[in-house]
Amino acid sequence: MGCGTVIERIVVEVDGYGGMEDITKSVAEIVRKSGKKEGVAVVFAKGSTAAITTIEFEPGLRKDLPAVLKKHVPYEFDYEHHKTWGDDNGAAHILASIVGSSITVPFKEGKLLLGTWQQIVVINFDTRKRTREVWVAVL
Amino acid sequence: MGCGTVIERIVVEVDGYGGMEDITKSVAEIVRKSGKKEGVAVVFAKGSTAAITTIEFEPGLRKDLPAVLKKHVPYEFDYEHHKTWGDDNGAAHILASIVGSSITVPFKEGKLLLGTWQQIVVINFDTRKRTREVWVAVL
Amino acid sequence: MGCGTVIERIVVEVDGYGGMEDITKSVAEIVRKSGKKEGVAVVFAKGSTAAITTIEFEPGLRKDLPAVLKKHVPYEFDYEHHKTWGDDNGAAHILASIVGSSITVPFKEGKLLLGTWQQIVVINFDTRKRTREVWVAVL
Numbered sequence: 001m002g003c004g005t006v007i008e009r010i011v012v013e014v015d016g017y018g019g020m021e022d023i024t025k026s027v028a029e030i031v032r033k034s035g036k037k038e039g040v041a042v043v044f045a046k047g048s049t050a051a052i053t054t055i056e057f058e059p060g061l062r063k064d065l066p067a068v069l070k071k072h073v074p075y076e077f078d079y080e081h082h083k084t085w086g087d088d089n090g091a092a093h094i095l096a097s098i099v100g101s102s103i104t105v106p107f108k109e110g111k112l113l114l115g116t117w118q119q120i121v122v123i124n125f126d127t128r129k130r131t132r133e134v135w136v137a138v139l
Numbered sequence: 140m141g142c143g144t145v146i147e148r149i150v151v152e153v154d155g156y157g158g159m160e161d162i163t164k165s166v167a168e169i170v171r172k173s174g175k176k177e178g179v180a181v182v183f184a185k186g187s188t189a190a191i192t193t194i195e196f197e198p199g200l201r202k203d204l205p206a207v208l209k210k211h212v213p214y215e216f217d218y219e220h221h222k223t224w225g226d227d228n229g230a231a232h233i234l235a236s237i238v239g240s241s242i243t244v245p246f247k248e249g250k251l252l253l254g255t256w257q258q259i260v261v262i263n264f265d266t267r268k269r270t271r272e273v274w275v276a277v278l
Numbered sequence: 279m280g281c282g283t284v285i286e287r288i289v290v291e292v293d294g295y296g297g298m299e300d301i302t303k304s305v306a307e308i309v310r311k312s313g314k315k316e317g318v319a320v321v322f323a324k325g326s327t328a329a330i331t332t333i334e335f336e337p338g339l340r341k342d343l344p345a346v347l348k349k350h351v352p353y354e355f356d357y358e359h360h361k362t363w364g365d366d367n368g369a370a371h372i373l374a375s376i377v378g379s380s381i382t383v384p385f386k387e388g389k390l391l392l393g394t395w396q397q398i399v400v401i402n403f404d405t406r407k408r409t410r411e412v413w414v415a416v417l
Contacts, residue, residue, distance in 0.1 A: 005316050007384050007386050039278075044382065044391065055232060056232055058223050060219035060220035060221070060222055060223035065232075080342050084336050093333060093334055094342055094346050097343055098343075098347075099236070099239075100331060103241045104183065105240075106146050106274045117187050194371060194375045195371055199358035200359045200362075200372070204371075237376065243380045243415075247285055
């Protein structure tokens with residue numbers, strides 16, 4: 001409490017090619033455990049092929065968001081990145097950089113100030129299922 | 140002052156389909172009222188069809204940004220989201236998730252460290268004019 | 279230490295049209311000098327044609343990210359912004375607004391919680407080489 005920062009990790013398995021998982025409950029639980037009533041929760045995805053954003057987490061948009069992104073940044077393309085390492089995930093890096101690795105959500109009376117249909121998600125853009133690591137700082 | 144976090148709400152009516160409003164003065168006023176001289180202002184859009192970013196707020200870019208976004212993520216498309224709820228705003232959700240729901244701006248001597256032609260805006264991607272709710276946390 | 283916020287500036291020359299520079303070491307050094315062991319580093323690009331994100335900073339992706347962005351938001355286009363000021367950098371503004379001007383990275387035991395191949399970069403989308411100003415707040 002007081003001035004202290006609480007930093008905790010969320011670990012979650014996420015499908016590749018734009019798979020996403022709802023981590024709102026885990027973030028809310030870290031806020032609750034911090035004992036703080038007012039502040040912000042910083043949510044950060046470790047790794048350069050994952051991203052954090054908010055979305056209405058429902059089956060339709062889980063398909064629509066990656067579909068739109070992949071249409072404009074196709075995985076099947078001869079990216080310069082593939083020449084550097086022999087990797088196949090250039091699109092994953094580009095999409096993670098555009099969507100972004102962090103968001104910051106204020107909370108009041110211990111509750112995140114999200115909309116009813118607004119969830120916090122981690123997206124895995126890599127070309128395989130991965131265990132993604134998300135760090136949450138409560139300030 | 141001291142360690143306390145100040146959390147305040149901005150409410151603003153914004154046109155649909157990528158309409159945007161400049162909320163820089165409101166954020167600056169919340170920083171001023173906090174009495175803090177150095178810190179950061181977290182700006183967060185509540186709701187999954189709104190976004191926060193910075194832009195040079197002038198009539199040309201107010202048209203250019205939504206025009207470019209709508210060209211790549213058209214509203215007139217049969218998104219999976221529309222099948223889930225019978226909604227018509229799949230593009231709004233996708234665009235809000237890509238642009239992002241939060242930014243964090245440092246301030247010094249009580250002044251936000253923005254560029255001269257850099258304003259904080261809330262964008263409403265929904266398919267109708269809406270009263271958007273923005274939360275500002277001063278740390 | 280304690281509740282105090284440390285705010286420092288990074289100044290770096292960056293090529294135009296999506297040039298990027300790795301500022302991870304400078305951010306880490308500001309965290310180190312703050313003496314804080316746990317917290318977050320807010321990284322903010324001043325100016326409406328620059329952006330902050332994370333990426334694997336290697337020669338391939340340094341070409342791929344701007345190439346993809348410019349393909350979808352070409353510099354050679356008659357943006358409304360060009361009519362307002364006679365500028366030529368409408369694409370720069372649009373891209374900076376989409377990628378975003380701030381990220382927030384947690385740190386623990388004095389070390390930023392970045393992935394091994396995840397660097398913090400400032401991108402200059404303007405149409406000429408510019409000295410970009412980045413503000414870092416350690417909380």
